[in-house]
């Protein structure tokens with residue numbers, strides 16, 4: 001027999017079998033003879049959750065007793081990926097679990113495949129939030145993640161005739177064993193209505209916001225366990241629910257239909273994730289989502305604070321709030337409102353607390369992607385917040401005018417309100433004024449923020465500006481995704497690298513060891529075979545594991561320039577057509593990624609990749625030397641298959657456009673060499689791995705700016721380059737579109753006449769570097785050496801390092817070990 005502690009926390013094979021069978025009976029309500037693989041997955045998930053739960057209870061009680069300072073990470077997106085495998089890795093119980101399942105006649109890998117991943121994010125920004133949760137728990141930093149429990153996450157992508165088709169992501173359909181509903185933790189969030197101002201009997205000026213609708217936010221908690229430590233933190237996601245009292249009002253007057261419509265409208269708030277990774281249209285539902293989760297998070301923080309203290313004057317000492325981009329920036333006005341209107345605090349004190357509470361991370365330099373909300377729309381939805389924003393702005397501009405007398409242009413540049421055209425609130429400006437810290441996500445990006453995008457704010461408060469270069473978690477993206485490589489590394493240098501990624505440096509001498517290089521190649525070969533099998537299954541295309549795997553996986557965007565990659569493929573293809581005997585290094589070009597459903601050009605690029613693939617893959621002159629495959633439905637799970645198998649990582653954005661990139665890190669950490677521009681974190685990756693181990697090409701930020709200023713004429717580049725003219729011609733003459741000369745015209749004309757992302761300007765530099773890549777791949781010993789050195793020198797890009805930077809430079813939060821439990 002086992003004690004309760006063992007049943008819920010033990011990790012021996014025997015106790016795991018017992019807990020699993022208990023959960024199958026009492027949680028999943030199945031007896032073994034009728035249980036499906038999904039039931040088995042659920043029973044195992046509950047078994048694993050209990051183990052993290054013990055860690056969490058221990059951590060939470062320690063945080064409570066010691067009143068520690070905590071981080072709140074506010075993010076509209078958390079792209080977690082599948083939990084089960086990751087939790088087994090972090091708890092260090094994968095082999096015992098595999099054994100326990102085996103003894104019950106079950107295959108752990110089949111159970112792992114059952115999980116529907118929570119796709120509660122678009123891409124980089126959401127995945128970064130998930131990596132940071134892993135590192136926060138692993139480093140034992142008290143933290144809570146706050147976000148939205150979308151019923152439908154990022155759409156599933158299918159391909160039909162080469163076009164992207166979107167399917168609803170029904171991730172909750174069969175239940176979610178990882179979350180705990182907290183119906184007792186519920187807050188009310190108001191919308192609309194009006195603001196009433198009055199002077200009370202004591203002569204105090206009073207403001208009352210009377211919303212015309214209320215929505216309830218209910219907490220759902222997911223535990224995030226650290227790697228190799230007894231610490232777990234919470235990810236608290238809010239689900240919208242109709243407020244009952246409101247329903248009753250309509251019910252009572254007999255308007256049942258109205259009550260139901262009202263309920264549906266309220267619950268729509270957390271229905272679906274917006275699939276745009278750029279702020280395109282200012283839809284009111286999106287602003288409702290942002291305000292909804294931000295308000296719930298702040299109310300929850302105040303609730304927790306008031307458990308231990310009776311007045312809110314030191315809120316900023318107990319919590320610091322990191323804003324993941326401007327999506328939660330309305331929180332600046334909401335905290336002011338809560339402190340002033342609900343807790344009767346004077347403006348000056350409320351402002352002091354607010355400014356010391358928030359810190360803001362910017363993730364974009366694209367001017368069109370900076371969030372702006374029309375004053376009219378914001379005033380209709382959140383009239384009190386608009387009032388507060390205007391008062392913040394009045395005081396802010398008063399200070400600006402005092403400091404820069406007569407400089408009205410500067411005042412209008414710094415204003416929270418854009419006055420040109422229709423008036424709009426600049427959310428980045430609100431975040432800057434309302435925060436004690438502003439940071440970019442890579443050195444170049446932070447520099448461009450200081451010198452360009454937020455220059456006037458840098459003049460005003462230079463001490464607020466920081467850089468924290470992004471990082472990714474080696475637990476998920478090395479240990480879990482690439483167990484073969486991880487075992488080889490651990491065999492060579494021990495397992496300290498998993499918590500301290502700088503230890504990978506110890507691999508450096510092994511790059512010169514021929515026997516180690518041979519083992520490295522055996523691993524790479526094996527993971528390439530695994531991926532080849534998946535590609536065959538998902539696309540029907542057979543690819544040769546011996547060829548160079550050239551990988552570009554990320555969201556589709558013109559600035560990321562998947563079409564530059566395509567132009568290179570076409571250049572190789574026509575080289576073969578000219579001379580079928582030409583000596584070309586066999587390559588497999590693998591693409592994956594989703595396009596925002598309304599982004600026509602991005603969708604056309606996906607279609608073109610598939611169209612080119614059809615022609616190239618089927619051409620007997622090519623004879624298998626070039627393969628083009630589009631792996632559908634890129635998500636965390638599929639990423640974990642792809643990253644380990646890449647030889648070459650394509651990071652080819654226009655310089656100055658990609659804030660950081662994080663896929664670049666995942667690929668290089670798994671031994672891919674990078675072909676990349678001097679953009680985002682590519683620059684730092686190149687500095688770390690050494691320029692001789694990195695294929696750099698293209699214009700610098702400065703060169704892009706001067707070409708822009710001088711007047712860029714892409715058409716002349718086409719005329720002057722025979723290779724390029726033929727490619728452009730073939731793209732429009734139906735070669736890749738079964739004779740249709742219209743299909744790709746929008747793309748071709750955009751490049752010829754506008755080329756806003758300088759694809760053609762970087763084309764020859766890119767093709768030249770790719771020639772070096774092909775040559776380098778012919779010498780497997782040298783290539784392997786570079787691959788090993790890439791991994792050995794990527795320690796800096798662990799999200800543990802990023803979180804340590806945030807703790808030290810911004811949050812001033814320390815680690816804390818849980819006390820022994822009972």
Ligand code: 26Q
Pocket residue numbers: 122123124125126128274276277278279280286327363364371441470658659660661662680
């Ligand atoms: C905003 C308003 C309305 C609708 C959607 C949005 C929205 C949603 C998601 C705007 C932006 C995003 C996501 C942005 C993103 O993923 N940015 C990436 O962040 C990464 C992490 O810092 C960087 O590595 C990438 O360079 C950056 O593109």
